[in-house]
Amino acid sequence: MHRSTDPYENTPSGNSPAGGAPAGGAATGEAVRAALAVVNVQHSPIGAFASFTLGHPGAHGGLGLGLGGPAGQDVLVGLERAPGSGDFDALPFFAGAERGGDAGGVSDAARFQVGDAPVREEGVLNAFPAHAVSRTFTVTTDTWTAGDLTFTVRSPVGPVPDPADPAAGPALRDALLPAVLVELTVDNTAGAGPRRAFFGYRGSDPYLGMRHLAGDGLTGVAQGTRTAIVTDSPDARSAIGFDVPYVLRPGEEDNWGFGLGDTALLVLDIPAGQRRSHRFAVCFHTAEYLTSPRRCRFLYNRWYPGVEAVAAAALERFDALTAAWERAEADLGAAGLPPERAFQLAHAVRSYYGSTQALEDEDGEVVWVVNEGEFRMINTLDLTVDQAYFEARQHPWTLRNVLEHHLRDYSYRDRYGLSFTHDMGVANVFAPRGRSAYERRGLTDCFSYMTAEELANWVLAAGVYAHTTGDTGWLAGHRATWLDCLESLLARDPDGTGTHARDSDLVGAGAEITTYDSLDTSLGQARSSTYLTVKNWAAYRWLERTLRQVGEEEAADRAARHAGLAVRAVLGAVTADGTLPALLEDPAGARIVPVVEGLALAHLTGTDTAAEHDLVAALAGHLRAVLVPGRCLFDDGGWKLSSTSANSWLCKIYLGQFTARRLLGLPDDEAAARADRAHVGWLAHPTESRWAWSDQILAGVPMGSRYYPRGVTSAVWLLERDAA
């Protein structure tokens, strides 16, 4: 809806930094190293809808709060070259750095100097050359080393206690702290004199100016009430001005208290012969009731009334938080994956948290929101189901919160029964009850209704929650809902074809679509969809067990019967070459990877997929047959979701990879590794990698669903390792 402020938006694509995607045949780890030269990562607190985004050369990162893309700010991290020289080298995260290392030009100061006063030229800030910068990145740390400077960003991962738990207080306060931590280390042991270093940013909020922040042993710079960089180093001083060279020129120290200009720095002098580390907190805050018409604000306001309180807590808890995040990272175990998978999982986790928003309304009711990346739709249900396993593993109450919210406020009944809206609104605006921001009548593609898709998604997300947590009380409390869901699923297949056969009356003259909303009918169409048939089979299987558990034997039998019908429908559609068509009704049509997706959800909801021999055999045969060049593989070895489209979704590829290896017995071989390298290469696009983790990739180029939370489907890879 809202254009990012990111400056590439108006530049031709030719104006991109040097370098390109690594070749598919590179050695293990090389693809990741190439990616780390360009990828923006969202260093994001949990539930703050905020990111300290960094990594892509140029002014493409910064402190973004509530945005659908990078803030497009200069992030200024630099060190004086030689003691007293006044020449600075900086990490390449500022305007002009991507063009070879200087940011010359006319300063913003010129706006004040129309007329006779000489316009001050902006000076030159040098960027460290690319070859001089190295970077390592994990789920919780991102470190750049250049010359004598080391810069580490630490971001949270770990459990988030349920706010309903009376004992949750202190741990919840830590978990939802809207800050990430930074260490800046300068090695001046060989220096003949003191060297000056700085860390700061150039703000871009349309409403608020930059300011100095001081007090309680802290020194900081802030943009109004919303963002800040703060240190507890007693040596730091804050400086504000139009540009770095002007602020840091000799003799300007007296004027660091200036208030104009959007460039704000924390400046440190490192004595000769010393190696010093300084700690910073990169903080986000708004006390505003920012949603409408239902008024909610960030839950962290319970403990942090302003950005100063955030900074104080972050620096006071620096050691404890760092240790906790390291433990949580070890618990997650991503380091045990091959480097390409570990990289993609870490990248995806950070973009997921950058879209999360822990809110409470005026009555104190907690509302968990995952915003839909660049689109910022609220709790899009076809994302919820894909993120369900990660949430259920890390903080299951957030998943339950979304499920309950959807059931109470964003469900509806059409002619066939209960279903769920695509989303709950967009960009801090809640949609009216029972409707989404997205769905429209009369269409057959993007923006049509997803009634059947979302019904399956809600059931399966509920199943992932229940299976992962073992929350039987919750299951028992929703007995009527499971019956409702089953009736609605059955009513959409009144003739027992085993597949989704009746589109909602809400579409009018249109047709229902699936989550693959900008694909051709191979994945776009809901009716007769093989993908949805397998997903519905998974839903029936889980409903069968759940209904039995709550004493609804007759309904459970009907669910089981219909699961069988679904399997029969799939098996009956296998063609002579052992593949399945995308639409059961169209044997000659496209071949797609996601027919196997439902199998993953069956596994994640506790169904013993191995027991479904025939279905597994059919899906395995299909996948082996289509994962060949010209069908469902790109030239670089990356997965192509549909044989008839160049459009691919990484989050779905991740689920498919898991299904192939863990549930269908496909080998984790060189072809699999080559695919991983290709996928890393897509995320390392020379310009589009500024969007951090992106989902929708058109022929290797991230083109849509950027800055996106859905990549945490990759968390299922951890189950492969656990099983190994």
Add this chain to the structure above:
Amino acid sequence: MHRSTDPYENTPSGNSPAGGAPAGGAATGEAVRAALAVVNVQHSPIGAFASFTLGHPGAHGGLGLGLGGPAGQDVLVGLERAPGSGDFDALPFFAGAERGGDAGGVSDAARFQVGDAPVREEGVLNAFPAHAVSRTFTVTTDTWTAGDLTFTVRSPVGPVPDPADPAAGPALRDALLPAVLVELTVDNTAGAGPRRAFFGYRGSDPYLGMRHLAGDGLTGVAQGTRTAIVTDSPDARSAIGFDVPYVLRPGEEDNWGFGLGDTALLVLDIPAGQRRSHRFAVCFHTAEYLTSPRRCRFLYNRWYPGVEAVAAAALERFDALTAAWERAEADLGAAGLPPERAFQLAHAVRSYYGSTQALEDEDGEVVWVVNEGEFRMINTLDLTVDQAYFEARQHPWTLRNVLEHHLRDYSYRDRYGLSFTHDMGVANVFAPRGRSAYERRGLTDCFSYMTAEELANWVLAAGVYAHTTGDTGWLAGHRATWLDCLESLLARDPDGTGTHARDSDLVGAGAEITTYDSLDTSLGQARSSTYLTVKNWAAYRWLERTLRQVGEEEAADRAARHAGLAVRAVLGAVTADGTLPALLEDPAGARIVPVVEGLALAHLTGTDTAAEHDLVAALAGHLRAVLVPGRCLFDDGGWKLSSTSANSWLCKIYLGQFTARRLLGLPDDEAAARADRAHVGWLAHPTESRWAWSDQILAGVPMGSRYYPRGVTSAVWLLERDAA
């Protein structure tokens, strides 16, 4: 500090609408008519730091809250051409309209449709051709008529009760209502069928999406919590989508509840044979404590908890507010001025209110802020003195509030004594006590200290307040302050030269400047400045009377003596051609208009300037001699403040014109009228007129101090009429 989102910022200046400044020799009224074809006007509530800006062709207006320039939004006002045709003509206030009337192109919907789905082309929205649109504009109304459509915006003027007055409640609630009112009239008396009309906008807030607003007989569209357009017409329906043609195409009504896209409309069907008027409120609101580190929010939150409450009050009070604003406009009496002056005064009043911000802090203390237009510095004191007469006439408590605030928090003592900071901060960030955002050590031009200038300004603004209101209690309460100010003035001229002779020690190796901060030394330098000498004379004269009034006879005598020294210094500097040099110490230097400015302030603070025969004669002789082509007149007849610069400030020209005609006896002749036409022409620049009222004009082109509050110096013209 912050770039406007206005799209011209990145376009070459050649890409401007047709038309140009009217010739200096045009007939009375023609210059205004030409200006009305292009000027953006800030239709602004009082104290809401908000404007519904409209008038410049293209996407250069919109609903701006807290911005330093136009919001750069489409404002969508249109009517179906023939009943049922589906072809719409709109006022030219949307992207593309300035290029001849259509907004074709790829819609924002394309972002969702990457891949196989066909990208929907945006349709065409026609703009009424320029010749078909007529416009009339006064202080409180702005009306466009095109074909069968009439669109009127009504904005407030009038008294604002002192919040300290316990009886102020209801009137203050009305005065600070953060809304302007709109009437849309469609004449379909000749129509053979119903015709559809719309009013809406395309939002541009980076954080918030568009939404539908409904309830209590109201229908509206809003951008999150911050802006809204609402009507009480029972026939209106709201519609949201990507663009107007798509939303309004036949059969789309079912989808008007859509939530994606930034285009939001209120749609009305006008029956055949009817002429109907519909009422709207254009509303602004934020409940946020938006300033830091001192936390303040808008005072209107006392009565209006949200934008819905603003809308309800605006529509309920529509008739009462309209009547009150009409009465206040009549009381102001601008209509009695020649059209060029009436236009400039009305234009300036609207831009002034667009920069005003009535706040209260967490303890309930009321804080009045005038933001410095595009620069957004807070209560810049050299603006306060120029706006003082207008404020003292309309709502004197706001002036007193700023004066007290400056004295308590933004005054300081240098080596010579008391003075006042240039400003109180910038862009909702309050500077630390005793310092400004602006002033820096070591400079001799822009951003240097204005110690002497601001000392004179605070004294004279206090004088304007006291003289206009007769608030003797306030004078008596500040006896020590008047003594402090006098001592500080005297200490800066220890040798009794009659002029400012000692720069503050705060400048270091630099030099003090004046409010003319981007001019050459003719007006930029404070020491020896003839302009400042006359201003100081005015300050001494007022202090003399005031000190006598509070019983400080000896100090009053010293003030009188120094006033005499100032006059002697001026008279001693008159050169052979009867003119005064800009700097007393440089007889061969520049000649400037503003040497007369202090005389206006003497008059406004109650000094009988006519009694100062010699000074008046010298200034009159000077002005007659310099107001000639090649010295202080531009070729178009407009005033040139300095003979050595092409840089002119309209607010200061206005003061100079008043001084010339009312206090120096210069005739209000054809040359004066030609100057007025030239000044209107400057504000009617083909592209820069989008900045509404601008102050700093470089050779006829608004180049700085745009979107600016200071033009209300023109209110002194009302004193000419009163005296006539």
